[in-house]
Amino acid sequence: MKPVLAHSWDVTPAQARQIQLELRDRVELEGRERKLHRIAGADAALDLQAGRVIAGVVIYRFPDLVEIERVWAEAPLTFPYIPGLLSFREMPAILAAFEKVHEPPDLIYYDGHGYAHPRRFGIACHLGVALDRPAIGCAKSRLIGRHEEPPAKRGGWTPLEDGEETIGAVLRTRAGVKPVYVSQGHRVRLGRAIELVLAVSDGYRIPRPTRDADHFVESVKRARCASSGQA
DNA sequence: GCGACAG
DNA sequence: ATCTTGTCGC
Numbered sequence: 518m519k520p521v522l523a524h525s526w527d528v529t530p531a532q533a534r535q536i537q538l539e540l541r542d543r544v545e546l547e548g549r550e551r552k553l554h555r556i557a558g559a560d561a562a563l564d565l566q567a568g569r570v571i572a573g574v575v576i577y578r579f580p581d582l583v584e585i586e587r588v589w590a591e592a593p594l595t596f597p598y599i600p601g602l603l604s605f606r607e608m609p610a611i612l613a614a615f616e617k618v619h620e621p622p623d624l625i626y627y628d629g630h631g632y633a634h635p636r637r638f639g640i641a642c643h644l645g646v647a648l649d650r651p652a653i654g655c656a657k658s659r660l661i662g663r664h665e666e667p668p669a670k671r672g673g674w675t676p677l678e679d680g681e682e683t684i685g686a687v688l689r690t691r692a693g694v695k696p697v698y699v700s701q702g703h704r705v706r707l708g709r710a711i712e713l714v715l716a717v718s719d720g721y722r723i724p725r726p727t728r729d730a731d732h733f734v735e736s737v738k739r740a741r742c743a744s745s746g747q748a
Numbered sequence: 749g750c751g752a753c754a755g
Numbered sequence: 756a757t758c759t760t761g762t763c764g765c
Contacts (some may be wrong), residue, residue: 659754
């Protein structure tokens with residue numbers, strides 16, 4: 518699948534923030550979900566030696582989560598890590614990977630924040646808008662916002678708030694483990710996003726799609742490094 | 749000015 | 756994210 522957006526990725530941090538401000542209004546916070554036949558998990562890893570970003574996408578049938586496809590791609594590492602500007606580091610590789618997908622998903626889970634972002638445009642929003650697909654952000658730690666400790670049982674959650682606004686949820690996907698930060702990416706209401714994260718969470722803290730994508734990119738990276746070490 | 753800060 | 760030893764909990 519190809520992006521419906523085509524802005525430059527070769528930008529300065531100041532230009533990146535400006536692009537976020539220009540694109541933030543494209544995010545749809547109300548649900549506009551299509552029937553869920555396929556979902557996707559996506560993530561990226563870094564090969565600092567090669568100066569490359571490796572991205573992986575795993576596609577599943579929903580709701581039984583039978584895997585039907587996995588693809589990966591890489592792109593040069595051209596942007597530094599700056600909190601709030603993660604998409605400008607990882608998205609070129611992610612979009613390259615999605616170009617190789619044969620069965621476009623009806624929903625994307627990304628390892629990072631969506632609406633729970635200083636300018637309400639985290640990478641899950643950027644990806645959802647760019648691919649014109651519903652998306653959910655699933656982050657392992659907080660970027661902004663305040664919250665109470667969620668109930669210890671699976672499914673327990675508390676709102677993530679920035680001032681008076683609820684920007685996400687802190688969700689326990691499994692009893693007794695650290696919670697996951699869920700936020701809206703695109704075309705999914707927060708309550709629905711929580712349901713959908715729980716629907717794909719099993720015995721681990723991180724939801725299945727995100728975890729599989731993480732393991733996948735790590736394996737690709739190991740294989741890459743192994744072959745380059747003998748070349 | 750100082751602290752916070754996804755991956 | 757990545758690097759990286761010993762250590763804590765189940």
